[in-house]
Amino acid sequence: MANADELGLSKVNVASAYEQVFRELEGRILDGRLRAGDQLPTEMDLAERFEVNRSTVREGIRRLESEGLVQRLGRRRLVVTLPRHSDLTPRTSRALVMHQVTFRELWHVALAMEPLAARLAAFHATPKDLEALSANLEATAQVIDRGESPAALDTEFQSLVAEAARNRALSLSREPIGLLLRPALEALIPLLPQAGPRLLEAHREVYDAIRVGDGERAFEWMYKHVIDFQRGYELAQLPLDEPVSMPDAECDARAPQRDPDVVSASLQVHGGGRTCG
Amino acid sequence: MANADELGLSKVNVASAYEQVFRELEGRILDGRLRAGDQLPTEMDLAERFEVNRSTVREGIRRLESEGLVQRLGRRRLVVTLPRHSDLTPRTSRALVMHQVTFRELWHVALAMEPLAARLAAFHATPKDLEALSANLEATAQVIDRGESPAALDTEFQSLVAEAARNRALSLSREPIGLLLRPALEALIPLLPQAGPRLLEAHREVYDAIRVGDGERAFEWMYKHVIDFQRGYELAQLPLDEPVSMPDAECDARAPQRDPDVVSASLQVHGGGRTCG
DNA sequence: TTCGACATAGTGTCCGACAAACGGACAAAG
DNA sequence: CTTTGTCCGTTTGTCGGACACTATGTCGAA
Structure with a gap:
């Protein structure tokens, strides 16, 4: 008899019915036969077509729903949707937290991403972007003035x-990192009185550079800003190599769908307002 | 009768039962009351505790499963698991593809990430890492020698x-980007005969720099390598600003769980072998 | 024409049921 | 002593049917 190892025997494929339902629908969405905005057939309809029970269909649908490929408007029919930030970011963040990612790890990535973002923003920012940034600066100035975080x-x-x-x-890549660095900043601010003003200055410079389209200056200042963050963290004697925790406010966990047109719904989650309430 | 507005009435809890089941279990996992490796109670047990039907529990479980928080070993009991790459990367990639991300977008991010990875690798690489890299170099040399991609x-x-x-x-951040850039490279290789050797040279230099712990050299060569990629892409007159597509081979979609100990299962997916068969 | 009651469709949830798969125990065979 | 075959209780996957609740649309009354 041949040695079992020699035959390329792998785990036999035993996809359960609900899994097949999921994969089937997923496939239709990926290959474009179902496009964003399309309505899915009713559960009963699907059950008949796939020749499975409605319960089975439902289990498959839960999966689709969880992956952000479909969405329910109201309690009604399912609609095919482009996955949004709010579908993906929390999962990634959770995974990182569960794996006990440290501040230092996150910071290294932020140091690579944020300046890049600033540089690209200098080239691509629209008036609307500048407006949003400006409003953010304004709010930041006020908050710091009031001594808040x-x-x-x-x-x-x-x-x-x-x-x-x-x-x-x-x-998409930087969002989870940014999210997880927030608690760190939150912890840092009250320990360093100069942190607020320095942060605001950096923001202002970055904004200004973006406004005039100076990519390199935007890059430099953002770089400085992120470096500063780490410096402050060290200065405040906060632990660089300890796991970060989840931000408590899951304010945007399920952002209300402001835009009724699901098709054009952007990858972003906040339509231009404050992140939270 | 009091004015309805005056009572602090907020949106009543409209979360459906299966969603609550999901959130409940998710919470237990996040706050550590359920830890990786723990077994979940049986479906019937859960149904009794939550005082809902088993079907409802099942729908909630599908969600947990989809998020990679639990996993099924065989068809048996559910086990709490740390989300792995193979749970998160495909979702992110899919989202990017659906949003029709362009080569240029991906490349910009890669240009920031890969060199950083190389630099950090120079500091943290273990002998085992070097071994794996070395084996990869070897394989690459052979493949190029045979004229394959x-x-x-x-x-x-x-x-x-x-x-x-x-x-x-x-x-975690770079994995989806790397995955989506693969088809681009695949398309590039046959168009540029010199691409293979150049790629190999860059890999060798990066490897060498990592081996001797020279972070800056590793950074530089990786940077050069990624720049080279874009140059080649341009040279081959491939479209930089068109949407990329999903890599056809989903070879590692559900990587077999080599490590029986789920607790220590790393974030990574491949235990050190080839990515595919 | 406008408005509200009614019919309808579709989802959320529940109930009860059964076959198949699994895990473990235990006996028989080598 | 290890391997193989068998039995049994447990748990999962799937099923059919059922009912309440809620959007949605229809139609008659004002």
């Missing part, structure tokens, strides 16, 4: 810059 | 470097 606004600033960079790969 | 091996090389960087945030 600008951490959330800083996170938003970085997000807005990335958004202005018009690079969805970049947006 | 080293695209898959290049993707693996980048993955291995990132792995050696010991930065999970970086690994």
